[in-house]
Amino acid sequence: MAKVLVYIDTPGENLHKTDRELLTLAATLGEPAVALVGELGDQVAAELGAYGVGAVYQPSNAGLDELLVAGKAAFLAAAAEAADAGAVLLGNTFEAKEIAARAGIRLSSGVITDAVAVDESFAVTKAVFAGSYTVNASVTTGRPIITVKANSVEAAAPQGGTAPAVHPVDVAAPAAARITGRSEKAPSGRPSLDEARIVVAGGRGVDGDFGPLEDLADALGGAVGASRAATDAGWIDHSAQIGQTGKTVSPQLYVSAGISGAIQQKAGMQTAKIIVAINKDPDAPVFEIADFGIVGDLTSVLPQATEEIRKRRT
Amino acid sequence: MDETTPALRIAVLVKHVPDTQFDRHLNGDDRTTDRSESILSELDEYALEAALQLVEAHGGDGAGHRVTAVTMGGAGAVNAVKKSLQIGAHEGVHLTDDALAGSDASGTSRALAAVIRHLGDVDLVLTGMASTDGETSLVPAQLAELLELPQVTFASSLELRHDGGAWHLTARRESDNVAETVESTLPAIVSVTDQINEPRYPNFKGIMAAKKKQISVLSLADVGVDPSEVGHAGAWTRVEDAQPRPARSQGVIITDEGDAGRRLVDFLAEQKLL
Numbered sequence: 001m002a003k004v005l006v007y008i009d010t011p012g013e014n015l016h017k018t019d020r021e022l023l024t025l026a027a028t029l030g031e032p033a034v035a036l037v038g039e040l041g042d043q044v045a046a047e048l049g050a051y052g053v054g055a056v057y058q059p060s061n062a063g064l065d066e067l068l069v070a071g072k073a074a075f076l077a078a079a080a081e082a083a084d085a086g087a088v089l090l091g092n093t094f095e096a097k098e099i100a101a102r103a104g105i106r107l108s109s110g111v112i113t114d115a116v117a118v119d120e121s122f123a124v125t126k127a128v129f130a131g132s133y134t135v136n137a138s139v140t141t142g143r144p145i146i147t148v149k150a151n152s153v154e155a156a157a158p159q160g161g162t163a164p165a166v167h168p169v170d171v172a173a174p175a176a177a178r179i180t181g182r183s184e185k186a187p188s189g190r191p192s193l194d195e196a197r198i199v200v201a202g203g204r205g206v207d208g209d210f211g212p213l214e215d216l217a218d219a220l221g222g223a224v225g226a227s228r229a230a231t232d233a234g235w236i237d238h239s240a241q242i243g244q245t246g247k248t249v250s251p252q253l254y255v256s257a258g259i260s261g262a263i264q265q266k267a268g269m270q271t272a273k274i275i276v277a278i279n280k281d282p283d284a285p286v287f288e289i290a291d292f293g294i295v296g297d298l299t300s301v302l303p304q305a306t307e308e309i310r311k312r313r314t
Numbered sequence: 315m316d317e318t319t320p321a322l323r324i325a326v327l328v329k330h331v332p333d334t335q336f337d338r339h340l341n342g343d344d345r346t347t348d349r350s351e352s353i354l355s356e357l358d359e360y361a362l363e364a365a366l367q368l369v370e371a372h373g374g375d376g377a378g379h380r381v382t383a384v385t386m387g388g389a390g391a392v393n394a395v396k397k398s399l400q401i402g403a404h405e406g407v408h409l410t411d412d413a414l415a416g417s418d419a420s421g422t423s424r425a426l427a428a429v430i431r432h433l434g435d436v437d438l439v440l441t442g443m444a445s446t447d448g449e450t451s452l453v454p455a456q457l458a459e460l461l462e463l464p465q466v467t468f469a470s471s472l473e474l475r476h477d478g479g480a481w482h483l484t485a486r487r488e489s490d491n492v493a494e495t496v497e498s499t500l501p502a503i504v505s506v507t508d509q510i511n512e513p514r515y516p517n518f519k520g521i522m523a524a525k526k527k528q529i530s531v532l533s534l535a536d537v538g539v540d541p542s543e544v545g546h547a548g549a550w551t552r553v554e555d556a557q558p559r560p561a562r563s564q565g566v567i568i569t570d571e572g573d574a575g576r577r578l579v580d581f582l583a584e585q586k587l588l
């Protein structure tokens with residue numbers, strides 16, 4: 001069985017949810033192996049073993065993290081060759097897509113992004129044109145390199161296993177820009193937009209106060225997103241922007257509040273399973289794609305919903 | 315900064331998008347309505363604007379800097395270059411060849427890399443950020459790999475400085491949990507976000523001046539690419555089939571009569587989302 005190499009950046013103490021999803025998928029396609037940039041702690045090693053990972057490839061030289069993308073891509077390509085991987089799987093973040101892109105050139109291999117399903121022959125299902133088409137695509141040259149969207153696979157519960165063998169991989173540092181400053185943003189304590197199963201998003205109609213949206217998101221265990229009008233106004237961090245020039249999300253539930261539903265906004269959310277829209281204007285275009293729409297004022301509807309959820313839970 | 319800064323050559327990659335990409339009735343403000351008629355991808359306008367601002371920050375047109383708008387594709391593609399010349403690019407390059415049809419990201423990247431090599435003295439390659447889907451988001455990274463240049467993607471600010479006999483760039487990038495400062499020497503390839511600037515419009519003077527600007531039309535042979543490396547023949551991926559997804563239909567719409575929050579929770583409970 002061919003090795004399916006999963007790219008993992010820095011797991012921290014435990015594997016991230018998306019890492020576990022990729023490992024689960026890899027195990028259905030072949031023999032899972034891992035290319036790991038960061039440190040391999042005991043707990044992560046045990047978890048990898050439990051997902052059936054027999055081999056972990058790590059860069060033998062430090063400092064790849066300071067090189068923008070190029071270093072990690074060079075490492076991934078070298079690891080894929082060392083493992084003689086039949087295919088390579090990554091997450092679907094902007095950085096992961098770029099690492100995939102560059103590794104593709106190094107390995108003379110085709111790259112497919114935004115996969116929602118991958119079958120045994122590595123044929124990929126994905127949505128294109130802002131979700132208006134479903135496409136089946138495959139890699140025809142080289143080792144298939146596929147970036148997989150979060151929540152595309154249900155992560156299996158890890159079982160037993162033994163810690164994998166570690167193989168160092170030499171990487172020559174390529175021409176790259178250097179990251180010379182980094183300021184961490186305060187963590188919100190909420191799930192990331194990429195991974196969240198529920199997203200509560202607000203627009204210009206929020207009028208400066210995201211409090212009612214945050215409360216509802218917390219009651220539902222969701223993430224908070226925004227339209228560009230809201231991020232441009234500075235009411236919320238730019239990284240919360242959903243749409244053509246922001247994030248693309250496909251959660252189980254997307255709650256859109258005070259957002260008109262411009263085409264650039266829809267591009268980032270219309271593959272959500274269920275869309276709920278709250279807007280004062282009965283003619284707002286967002287209602288055209290809503291499964292459940294409320295013509296009303298978000299400042300009264302959202303707090304009432306949050307309170308009702310809390311009440312039903314006690 | 316040095317007293318004598320050498321002339322910069324900036325290549326901006328631009329593409330033509332059909333007018334229909336943006337649905338007109340949805341665009342509330344004038345700006346987007348106007349842009350829906352644009353023939354230059356609006357995301358590329360930010361890259362062109364960034365190039366023009368860099369030129370202005372370093373002595374302007376008089377300093378000998380050159381902004382070259384580069385595009386590839388069929389006859390229509392040249393419109394993106396023409397528009398760029400009207401906005402302020404100094405010259406245009408249009409790579410066109412029947413063999414380019416059906417290029418995937420890697421083929422597009424190989425062709426564009428060949429154009430940049432052909433131009434020879436490019437200090438900075440600028441691109442817009444890609445749209446949310448389409449493998450085109452891979453192109454800046456693949457170009458950097460092919461040209462062995464440092465890549466800075468998703469820059470939300472970009473500055474150049476010349477010292478020690480070389481150009482240096484400083485950019486900012488924002489992601490979910492970090493804001494990064496990134497530095498590199500030139501040559502380099504940079505993609506910019508829609509946060510970086512407010513693109514200008516062509517004015518009458520620009521439109522007139524554009525008529526005198528040069529557009530070089532190149533074929534694959536001119537840039538030394540074998541037709542088998544691009545287009546359908548050179549693609550490393552294949553789309554097997556494409557199904558239009560059923561359009562989302564409108565569900566239940568209610569008007570708040572004081573209990574809509576609770577009715578929303580009823581709906582979520584029915585959908586097993588609580």
Ligand SMILES: Cc1cc2nc3c(=O)[nH]c(=O)nc-3n(C[C@H](O)[C@H](O)[C@H](O)COP(=O)(O)OP(=O)(O)OC[C@H]3O[C@@H](n4cnc5c(N)ncnc54)[C@H](O)[C@@H]3O)c2cc1C
Nearest residue numbers: 203204205227228229243244245246258259260265280298
């Ligand atoms: C190149 C480009 C890229 C873009 N990329 C993106 C993108 O990635 N994402 C994005 O979102 N946009 C993007 N846009 C902008 C997009 O075109 C719209 O301008 C934007 O989405 C509008 O945001 P909005 O819906 O919050 O604001 P508006 O269109 O102003 O809508 C506000 C809505 O709130 C409602 N409202 C007001 N008060 C209340 C209240 N109290 N209760 C309930 N409802 C209320 C109003 O009825 C209205 O429908 C982009 C535009 C361009 C040109």
